[in-house]
Amino acid sequence: MDTSESSTPPETEADPDPQERHRRGWRRWAMDTRPLRRPAYRRLWSSTIVTAVGSQLTAVAVPKQIYDITGSSAWVGYASLAGLLPMVLFALWGGAVADTMDRRRLLLITNTGIAVTSVLFWLQAVSGLDSVAVLMVLLAAQQAFFGLNAPARNASIARLVPAQELAAANALGSTVMQVGLVAGPLLAGALIPVIGLPELYLIDALALCLTLWAVVRLPALPPLAGSTVRRAGVREIAEGFRYISRHKVLLLSFLADVIAMVFGMPRALFPQLAAETYAPYGEGLALGLLFAAIPIGAVLGGLFSGTFSRARRHGWMVIGAVVAWGASITGFGLSGSLWLAVVFLAAAGVADMVSMVFRGAILLSAATDEMRGRMQGVFTVVVAGGPRLADVLHGTAGAAFGPRAAVAGGGLLVVVVMLGLAAAVPALRRYRV
Structure with missing residues (x-):
């Protein structure tokens, strides 16, 4: 950890009385809200609340409009790929940019860009361009x-809250995003028949304008004194990857997510399972529950983050969470009952929340400030790319071995590979904040 940084983040309030850290009764288990006492973090988090739902409105509206125009699901898939490549490239570059300039300024520029594109989405829909x-x-x-924005946003957290609150801050942010994944599509589905697609784009654009106000009120977040990063080119991006290779705990935190998502994310098989294994319950009901169960479990994990956010052995928390994810996915694959399957998927969602919280905390605490942007750029790529690779792997395995065998086998593989990696390389086991 970079000992050159101040132990007190900018614009923070005094730490609460030590006795408050040991809350009694139900409050001990509820969401850990200590970071919200920090005015700057509270502003950053409040902007996330608005965009978490608003961004999902556009995420639903774009494929809906493309399908209405073409009548082809293939074109919907092509559009997804059209968005993936720029996000990956600009996330890697954006991480390097976030290490060279004031991160608050970068957030203002990129949030403005996202808002402008939402306005353009609205204009093309209103004009009937089709x-x-x-x-x-x-x-x-x-x-x-978005690729430029995410690394700067995530890297800023370590400058706004103290190290012992990083896990709690990640839990708060992740919970809001998971709520958006559940509420946003439901809200979009309810609003499209009532107000139409153009107004859905407009709501997202207006919500993004509110986030700009919150970002304007953040403190300046320039590179710390002594930073040697002056430009954001290919060499600096490559140095980020070399930095990961030299710090095993960072490399292992990325590998843990790759293991969990690539081997253990079975969403590509949900339609087939809904149509075959859980057809007696109603295919539509089954499909909706399967897709909703993991985000709902993640939200529950966030709401009760007080049960784990104060843990100091962050490495063991990641290992345990990934193993729990794999075991839950295995249970899901073996479940013939829809309701038992939903319980296992919800348990997997809780484990995923714990993993996200502590992997994020490790990336912020184990890297120096001049490297945090690049670490968050790689993190954004891993989070976006892992599930897409899983779709290909599980789709292929499901066709070869059957969906339930593919799901259960993938879950077992997660458990075995994660435990083997933890046993072979002790850096993650030994890491504590």
């Missing part, structure tokens, strides 16, 4: 701005 090419260009631009 152009898939325009939609794909706008989607690519918006995802590029």
